[in-house]
Amino acid sequence: MERSHYNADVANVSPGQTVTVAGWVRKRRDLGNLVFVDLYDRSAVLQVVFDPERNPELVDSASALTRETVLTVRGKVSSRPEEALNPDMITGRVELIADSFTIHSTSALPPIQMTGGPESNEELRLRYRYLDLRRSEMFQIFNVRHQTYQYVRSFYVENGFIEVTTPQLMRSTPEGARDFLVPSRLHFGSCYALPQSPQLMKQILMISAFDRYFQIARCFRDEDSRADRQPEFTQIDVEMSFTSIETLFAIHEKLFAGLFKSMLDLDIPTPFRRITWQNAMDWYGSDKPDLRFNMKIKDVTSIVSDSGIGFIDSVAAGGGVVRLVCYPDGAKLSRKQISELENVAKKRGANGMLAVKVTDGETISGTILEKKLSKEKQTLLLEVAEAKAGDLLCIVAGDRMTVSEALGDVRLEIAGRENLKSDEYEFVWVTEFPLVEYDPEDNRCYAMHHPFTAPMEEDLQYLDTDPVRCRAQAYDLVLNGVELGGGSVRIHKPELQQRMFAALGISKELAESQFGFFLEALKYGTPPHCGIAFGFDRLIMILAGTDNLRDVIAFPKTLQAVCLMTRAPSTVTDDQLNAVGLQRKPNSESSKTTKQN
RNA sequence: GGGGACGUAGUUCAGAUUGGUUAGAACGUCGGCCUGUCACGCCGAAGGUCGCGAGUUCGAGUCUCGUCGUCCCCGCCA
Secondary structure: OOOOOOHHHHOOOOOOOEEEEEEEEEEEEEOOOOEEEEEEOOOOEEEEEEOOOOOHHHHOHHHHOOOOOEEEEEEEEEEOOHHHOOOOOOOOOEEEEEEEEEEEEOOOOOOOOOOOOOOOOHHHHHHOHHHHHHOHHHHHHHHHHHHHHHHHHHHHHHOOOEEOOOOOOEOOOOOOOOOOEEEOOOOOOOEEEOOOOOHHHHHHHHHOOOOEEEEEEEEEOOOOOEOOEOOEEEEEEEEEEOOOHHHHHHHHHHHHHHHHHHHHOOOOOOOOEEEEHHHHHHHHOOOOOOOOOOOOOEEOHHHHOOOOOHHHHHHHHOOOEEEEEEEOOHHHOOHHHHHHHHHHHHHOOOOOOEEEEEOOOOOEEOOHHHHHOOHHHHHHHHHHHOOOOOOEEEEEEEOHHHHHHHHHHHHHHHHHHHOOOOOOOOEEEEEOOEOEEEEOOOOEEEEOOOOOEOEOHHHHHHOOOOHHHOEEOEEEEEEOOEEEEEEEEEOOOHHHHHHHHHHOOOOHHHHHHHHHHHHHHHOOOOOOEEEEEEEHHHHHHHHHOOOOHHHHOOOOOOOOOOEOOOOEOOOOOHHHHHHOOOOOOOOHHHHHHHHOO
């Protein structure tokens, strides 16, 4: 008895026909002699009827059909009586009159909530992931994921990209995230590293004349997890030769507009907006601005300085800035609510936040600003802030970066509280990222994107003397405050690559020993190329409408990077360790690991 | 590495401020009844190391300390 139809398809079968369906029992409703069984498969729920007038010999045995029993049922499709139609079910106009059924296996009582009611807690869901994934909500998410794989693949194929699989066992390289190491039996004491991304391999494919490459690649980073970060994740990885940022942007605008049309039936306008990194920081206090609402940060340094307000004057004298966001109708806030808002700013490093109520369109009240600032300057301040009566000005003073980031968080907090975010999907390219970042602890610069990113032509002059001043030909694609992906034009000349390493304080010797193979490759005719990579899991989160990254990964890890279903990672035997030349260290760290197993 | 929240029947939660009889509810499970249910209904029953371990106390789900686990944030994540 093999399945002839998925449950959902039975809705379209004409009554009287015999079908065979298979699935799991969701629920049995025993009305005495009349028994209904909800059978579900990945497509839908179908009501199976055991009726003493129509299949008397089966009614008794239907009592065995408890929750999550697996069975195949053959029966006749029947139209439901008028009064028994169920418009909430795909199959609600029909039901299956069972002729015979086979129980394949029964189920222990499921330890998680399978349907209806409040969802079980995530710890249990992850431990019993196979049951969790059996829930239709979860299947829907993975169907979205599946369709997105297919859409993305065919899009790149249609646009002349070739899919190449790059190795999972790679060479460990310095810079960037911590590597997951894979010790080797054949090379006693040596380790492979799992790729943080296929970065160097895809550039090398450009050197190999592949011209347009893509891959849906697995990546691994041994760093602490977050709500939107897993140690193991998937990215759409792309590289292109002999082309421009303009073309790369255009192709990917087409990809995302098409994908969102296909998946969500949404018309995303193209081209996407663009904003430089500096403007994103100044206006939105973030390198991944959420443009679903406006509320730009405004600079008022020149208006409020020299007003005899101590902390402001000293900030301005020290080269700092005074900036604000205007909280629409925020004057209504209680002292406590304002203090909570101030804490948001403080958490991001601000020393404090001045909250100023706008009494009418022209004056402010309740703070030192009212006393110290002239009428004209108050009016000017409100003009710049674009404030109206009843608004609240949230003012922060300090160095430019701290103020931006603090107000960026305040801006998001206000939008969250007041529900200011529209339902739109606001894509934006953030461009001209800084090339490097100075790290005072290590007294050196680190690449903001990665060390193979090309500086902007006009900033090349600063590369050797003042690299922090260089902007990079690097870009991110941001959607509603989520970083979807990022990329850059790469360095394709060995000399420039050497200068870049020097700017990062990486000696010739170190560069040679760590990236020698790549520097060598660059010598053999490297085309100009650029690329980008997108976080596939985050994209699925948005398409599936979930805010939990673990929901879009079939078998995810917890924040502690543990798989609750398999209990990975586990300790291994001394024999296994010996084989690869490793020895257990008898300290508290290793005994901690032992306890988990 | 640091900060915060949580952990009580199979599940979701109350009970914790103010320590005190036998730790409750709903859903689920099991048994009985029920021929058009689809959150079926009605009657009944079972089901608890209160995460774990110490401590304070005559007495701890409740207070203290430690520990384990999950989540969220900072650091970290080119």
